[in-house]
Amino acid sequence: MEYDYLIVGSGLFGSVFAHEMNKIGKKCLVIEKRSTIGGNIYTQKEENINVHKYGAHIFHTSDEEVWNYVNQFIKFNRFTNSPIANYKGELYNLPFNMNTFYKLWKTKTPAEAKEIIEAEKEEYKTENPANLEEQAINLVGPTIYKILIKGYTEKQWGKPCNELPSFIIKRLPVRFTYDNNYFNDLYQGIPLDGYTELIEKLLDGIEVKTDVNYFDDKEKWDAIADKVLFTGMIDEYYNYCYGELEYRGLEFKSETKDIENYQGNAVVNYTEAEIPYTRIIEHKHFEDSKSDKTIITYEYPKTWTKGEEAYYPVNDDKNSQLYEKYAKLADDEDKIIFGGRLGMYKYMNMDQVIKEALNTVKEEQQ
Numbered sequence: 001m002e003y004d005y006l007i008v009g010s011g012l013f014g015s016v017f018a019h020e021m022n023k024i025g026k027k028c029l030v031i032e033k034r035s036t037i038g039g040n041i042y043t044q045k046e047e048n049i050n051v052h053k054y055g056a057h058i059f060h061t062s063d064e065e066v067w068n069y070v071n072q073f074i075k076f077n078r079f080t081n082s083p084i085a086n087y088k089g090e091l092y093n094l095p096f097n098m099n100t101f102y103k104l105w106k107t108k109t110p111a112e113a114k115e116i117i118e119a120e121k122e123e124y125k126t127e128n129p130a131n132l133e134e135q136a137i138n139l140v141g142p143t144i145y146k147i148l149i150k151g152y153t154e155k156q157w158g159k160p161c162n163e164l165p166s167f168i169i170k171r172l173p174v175r176f177t178y179d180n181n182y183f184n185d186l187y188q189g190i191p192l193d194g195y196t197e198l199i200e201k202l203l204d205g206i207e208v209k210t211d212v213n214y215f216d217d218k219e220k221w222d223a224i225a226d227k228v229l230f231t232g233m234i235d236e237y238y239n240y241c242y243g244e245l246e247y248r249g250l251e252f253k254s255e256t257k258d259i260e261n262y263q264g265n266a267v268v269n270y271t272e273a274e275i276p277y278t279r280i281i282e283h284k285h286f287e288d289s290k291s292d293k294t295i296i297t298y299e300y301p302k303t304w305t306k307g308e309e310a311y312y313p314v315n316d317d318k319n320s321q322l323y324e325k326y327a328k329l330a331d332d333e334d335k336i337i338f339g340g341r342l343g344m345y346k347y348m349n350m351d352q353v354i355k356e357a358l359n360t361v362k363e364e365q366q
């Protein structure tokens with residue numbers, strides 16, 4: 001065999017796996033169907049701004065091992081995600097915190113805010129919430145639900161909240177401090193020079209072929225390596241023999257503006273149902289780029305159809321059961337390993353993807 005490992009997909013999972021295997025002397029070949037590396041974390045420099053081409057990506061983790069791992073390759077800035085919500089032209093701080101409550105009810109102390117939220121919850125609570133709407137109202141009361149959750153969630157999932165399962169929202173953190181930091185993690189930041197640099201460093205010294213779709217010549221690729229790590233769609237691998245797994249799609253529309261600063265924040269969510277996009281990203285604010293122009297991206301959730309880029313797995317009962325059938329086939333494979341968000345049909349943040357990839361490397365070495 002020419003290679004120890006053929007790695008299908010140059011996303012974060014494939015790149016971490018390739019790096020670790022290369023480090024221990026295994027010969028790897030990475031093939032990637034896109035013309036760029038990095039999968040969905042790919043960033044591209046335009047107007048001196050690193051543009052997140054597949055949606056805003058903020059690195060955050062509480063896992064010391066993962067944080068140290070990425071910091072071997074690149075440096076991160078001290079970006080703190082503090083999104084703003086725009087509902088019918090009014091602005092609210094996220095996550096729900098004392099600033100949000102002041103805007104909603106003019107409450108100034110935690111006790112005042114708690115009293116209102118608890119009274120609302122008590123008045124509108126449902127014993128066994130049957131859908132997302134009832135669940136959300138149980139957790140935060142109807143005012144926050146109506147202004148900051150309902151429209152956004154309906155756009156995201158393409159369905160009314162009272163037709164969505166309650167499990168989608170398990171917790172809705174409500175913070176009684178004036179803290180707009182969206183994440184609770186210990187570490188957070190954006191790579192100083194974009195995520196593509198991380199992938200380039202991971203793949204340094206490894207053979208990579210872009211614009212190559214594994215399925216166009218599967219037999220040829222399988223024949224040149226002892227083992228295959230596949231990070232594409234698991235149902236596609238098995239030729240959809242049990243049926244198609246579902247995803248939510250996304251469409252990005254970017255504009256370059258001849259002004260220095262468009263919205264004053266990296267992320268502004270639009271929480272009313274009438275506006276078709278869920279958020280506007282202004283890329284330069286992730287890293288305070290020096291440019292007299294700015295680039296913004298509108299994010300439109302949409303129904304996904306086969307052949308399009310798949311973004312979010314729909315982990316409802318129906319799809320989870322279907323995935324289990326594919327996972328059983330995968331368990332019986334000797335030559336092929338499935339990894340990443342498409343291979344494992346699971347939404348994972350970047351830190352989880354790194355952790356999973358490192359675990360897969362460990363399992364391979366046993």
Ligand code: FAD
Pocket residue numbers: 008009010011012013014031032033034038039040041054055056057058059060212213214215231232233250311312339340341342348349350351353
């Ligand atoms: P991918 O990035 O999808 O990589 C898989 C690669 O395989 C792709 O490049 C694909 O082209 C290639 N491939 C597939 N099939 C084939 C084939 N047949 N032949 C050759 N190549 C193939 N995480 C965070 O931690 N913070 C965030 O803020 C964040 N924001 C996100 C925003 C959005 C809109 C989305 C969708 C995700 C976000 N994530 C975020 C999650 C993050 O994108 C993932 O954790 C990560 O990109 C997954 O890496 P992966 O390698 O598993 O998958």
